[in-house]
C-alpha cells in the first residue's frame with residue numbers, strides 16, 4: 381500500500397482542513413496518509429522512509445508565503461527531492477478559473493522563484509475568505525487586496541472557495557505519483 385505524507389503550513393486552519401481532506405481522499409483511494417504541520421515536523425522530525433510520496437501545502441499571505449515555509453524547505457530540501465513530491469498553494473485569488481491554473485497563478489510562479497526546491501508536481505487550490513476571524517488590521521489589508529483583485533470586500537463575509545471535489549481528485553492523483 382502506498383503511503384503519502386501531507387506536510388502543511390496553515391495560519392487560520394483552512395490549509396490544515398485541506399490537508400485532512402487530502403488524507404481522507406488518499407485513504408478512500410486505497411493508500412495510507414499522514415498529515416504533519418511543518419512546525420511539528422521541524423521540532424519532532426520526519427521519518428521520511430515511511431512515505432512513498434510527499435505533498436506540501438501553504439497559504440498565500442500578503443502575496444507571498446510565511447518564512448517558516450522557506451525555512452522548512454531549506455532545511456529539508458534533500459529529503460523532499462528524494463521522493464515523488466508535489467506542492468500546493470492556497471489563495472483566494474484562485475477562486476477564478478484562470479488563476480486556478482499553475483500557469484495563471486502568479487503566487488505559484490512566485491513560489492517557484494523563491495523556493496530552492498523544485499516540486500515535480502504543482503497544484504493550485506482556492507482558499508477561504510473569513511473576515512470576522514481576522515484582526516481589524518488584516519481585515520483592512522486583505523480588503524485592499526480583494527478590492528485590487530475584484531474579490532469580496534464585505535467585512536462580514538465568510539466564503540469557502542475550495543472545490544472539495546477537486547481536492548479529492550488531487551488526493552487520488554498524489555497516490556499515482558508513487
Ligand SMILES: Cc1cc2nc3c(=O)[nH]c(=O)nc-3n(C[C@H](O)[C@H](O)[C@H](O)COP(=O)(O)O)c2cc1C
Pocket residue numbers: 389390391392393394395396439440441442443444470471472473474506507508509510514518522525
Ligand atoms: C494575513 C492574510 C493575508 C492574505 N493575503 C492573501 C493574498 O495576498 N492573496 C490571496 O489570494 N489570498 C490572501 N489571503 C487569503 C488566504 O490565502 C486564505 O484565507 C487561505 O485560505 C488561508 O489559509 P489558512 O487558513 O490555512 O491560513 C490572505 C489571508 C490572510 C489571513
